[in-house]
Amino acid sequence: MSEFKIGVREAEGINVLELKGYLDAHTAPKLEEAFSSLLSLKQFRIVVNCKDLSYISSAGLGVFMAYIEDVRQNKGDIKLTNMSPKVYNVFDLLGFPLLYEIFKDEREAVTKFKDSK
Amino acid sequence: MSEFKIGVREAEGINVLELKGYLDAHTAPKLEEAFSSLLSLKQFRIVVNCKDLSYISSAGLGVFMAYIEDVRQNKGDIKLTNMSPKVYNVFDLLGFPLLYEIFKDEREAVTKFKDSK
Amino acid sequence: MHTESINIESKTERLIAVRDFVSTAAREFGFGDEEISKIALAVDEACTNIIKHAYNFDPAKKITVTVKRNDKAFEISIQDTGKQFNPAGVQSPDMKEYLSQFRRGGLGVYLMKTLMDKVEYNFTPGNANEVRLTKYLTR
Amino acid sequence: MHTESINIESKTERLIAVRDFVSTAAREFGFGDEEISKIALAVDEACTNIIKHAYNFDPAKKITVTVKRNDKAFEISIQDTGKQFNPAGVQSPDMKEYLSQFRRGGLGVYLMKTLMDKVEYNFTPGNANEVRLTKYLTR
Numbered sequence: 001m002s003e004f005k006i007g008v009r010e011a012e013g014i015n016v017l018e019l020k021g022y023l024d025a026h027t028a029p030k031l032e033e034a035f036s037s038l039l040s041l042k043q044f045r046i047v048v049n050c051k052d053l054s055y056i057s058s059a060g061l062g063v064f065m066a067y068i069e070d071v072r073q074n075k076g077d078i079k080l081t082n083m084s085p086k087v088y089n090v091f092d093l094l095g096f097p098l099l100y101e102i103f104k105d106e107r108e109a110v111t112k113f114k115d116s117k
Numbered sequence: 118m119s120e121f122k123i124g125v126r127e128a129e130g131i132n133v134l135e136l137k138g139y140l141d142a143h144t145a146p147k148l149e150e151a152f153s154s155l156l157s158l159k160q161f162r163i164v165v166n167c168k169d170l171s172y173i174s175s176a177g178l179g180v181f182m183a184y185i186e187d188v189r190q191n192k193g194d195i196k197l198t199n200m201s202p203k204v205y206n207v208f209d210l211l212g213f214p215l216l217y218e219i220f221k222d223e224r225e226a227v228t229k230f231k232d233s234k
Numbered sequence: 235m236h237t238e239s240i241n242i243e244s245k246t247e248r249l250i251a252v253r254d255f256v257s258t259a260a261r262e263f264g265f266g267d268e269e270i271s272k273i274a275l276a277v278d279e280a281c282t283n284i285i286k287h288a289y290n291f292d293p294a295k296k297i298t299v300t301v302k303r304n305d306k307a308f309e310i311s312i313q314d315t316g317k318q319f320n321p322a323g324v325q326s327p328d329m330k331e332y333l334s335q336f337r338r339g340g341l342g343v344y345l346m347k348t349l350m351d352k353v354e355y356n357f358t359p360g361n362a363n364e365v366r367l368t369k370y371l372t373r
Numbered sequence: 374m375h376t377e378s379i380n381i382e383s384k385t386e387r388l389i390a391v392r393d394f395v396s397t398a399a400r401e402f403g404f405g406d407e408e409i410s411k412i413a414l415a416v417d418e419a420c421t422n423i424i425k426h427a428y429n430f431d432p433a434k435k436i437t438v439t440v441k442r443n444d445k446a447f448e449i450s451i452q453d454t455g456k457q458f459n460p461a462g463v464q465s466p467d468m469k470e471y472l473s474q475f476r477r478g479g480l481g482v483y484l485m486k487t488l489m490d491k492v493e494y495n496f497t498p499g500n501a502n503e504v505r506l507t508k509y510l511t512r
């Protein structure tokens with residue numbers, strides 16, 4: 001019954017957030033904390049692996065919007081990966097792929113960060 | 118949202134049922150079908166792997182009771198394995214470990230069957 | 235007193251939503267995982283019995299599950315308009331005998347009584363049965 | 374006409390139970406996974422807005438979500454007793470502009486309208502707001 005969990009991994013200056021479960025108005029503050037602690041540590045190269053993310057509502061989308069500008073101004077990015085079709089549909093419906101890079105696989109996002117060093 | 122699933126594997130005459138999800142009055146008939154098709158194929162050496170079983174109610178327990186006698190009369194057994202504490206608690210509360218062999222791991226149950234050949 | 239409720243059709247497809255509804259409220263009340271599991275199972279058994287026995291699988295019938303909480307007690311009231319039935323009248327099985335005779339069924343009411351601190355029954359002349367399941371928080 | 378309902382406290386902790394409740398009924402009605410996801414999301418957005426805006430996070434307030442089904446239409450009515458609010462009055466964002474300006478929030482009502490076939494609002498003088506979300510089955 002713990003409905004939403006975040007795992008954090010770091011390798012070569014790239015931080016991977018693994019989201020698991022349901023991201024809604026109840027759980028969005030957890031994701032907000034995770035981003036804000038990365039930013040306070042000056043970590044701006046962020047990959048969000050959505051493999052186990054079962055659900056997202058606009059409250060979850062709002063968290064990504066809250067940090068993307070700041071992250072990019074610091075020469076970083078938030079790249080999203082491994083979305084289920086269900087979760088991708090919500091991003092897609094609102095045109096979010098215009099603003100966020102979305103990859104099939106985490107490694108592609110990591111590689112992209114490394115190549116842009 | 119498919120709340121209950123059963124996988125069936127067979128190796129050396131031992132059938133392993135893998136239960137996944139919620140076993141309640143709604144889903145118990147699926148397990149009943151699985152048992153009855155094994156029995157109609159004269160398969161009586163049955164291991165039920167409960168690793169991914171999240172829930173069981175008395176309707177689920179009833180299915181095990183419905184087949185155990187028949188299975189044993191045919192020199193077979195229903196052995197249960199890999200239960201989460203939550204599911205084990207229900208079996209335990211009702212004394213089911215008196216009637217059913219319950220193993221930590223699937224391999225132990227398979228070995229037991231093989232040794233008793 | 236906090237009160238929340240769910241009103242469903244009498245179908246086993248609804249059991250999962252009822253368990254989720256009750257579990258969320260139980261978690262918030264302060265129960266841990268083990269107690270929450272017990273409460274959800276007891277409510278499942280009560281609803282399953284109504285679907286099967288009180289309504290004979292008629293899906294046009296309705297069940298209302300109401301959760302009431304105060305500081306110490308978590309009470310679930312389960313209401314139906316089917317056959318009158320007092321769980322107090324059901325004798326608890328001798329489990330050793332039960333298992334050795336390979337019996338089947340007849341464990342639902344026993345589970346409700348074992349899992350909860352209190353099981354009460356109430357019949358209102360408007361032809362409504364109410365089973366009240368209570369668990370206390372021991373902080 | 375089939376009618377089922379859930380009456381909950383105004384808390385984001387309840388969103389998951391509401392989504393489950395609505396999803397189960399939508400599945401039974403005959404919708405596929407994609408439609409079910411849309412319906413659950415639309416209802417989540419409506420409830421989230423009530424919790425945040427109509428009730429200002431006061432958990433003592435209540436929300437009722439009622440699902441009504443007939444042969445062709447699946448309707449969810451969401452009722453609260455908070456601030457009067459007609460979603461029809463909210464202008465839909467231009468998403469290109471929205472994204473390029475790094476805006477945040479203001480997508481809930483737009484999602485509701487996009488995900489469902491019909492969004493209606495109804496105010497009853499007894500100080501109750503009702504939002505009705507409808508989706509039709511195209512078999």
Ligand SMILES: Nc1ncnc2c1ncn2[C@@H]1O[C@H](COP(=O)(O)OP(=O)(O)O)[C@@H](O)[C@H]1O
Nearest residue numbers: 283284287288317319324339340341342343344
């Ligand atoms: N809600 C109910 N309405 C009418 N009869 C009931 C109800 N619940 C239980 N019963 C009766 O009590 C018996 C015992 O119930 P239970 O212990 O749950 O076992 P089971 O449902 O497996 O028979 C049932 O067989 C049924 O005859």
Ligand SMILES: Nc1ncnc2c1ncn2[C@@H]1O[C@H](COP(=O)(O)OP(=O)(O)O)[C@@H](O)[C@H]1O
Nearest residue numbers: 422423426427456458463478479480481482483
């Ligand atoms: N149920 C409601 N009661 C009162 N005001 C509401 C309600 N729903 C939405 N609103 C108003 O409409 C605006 C737009 O809502 P929405 O599109 O969901 O975005 P957000 O909730 O992120 O602001 C809200 O900011 C709020 O002012």
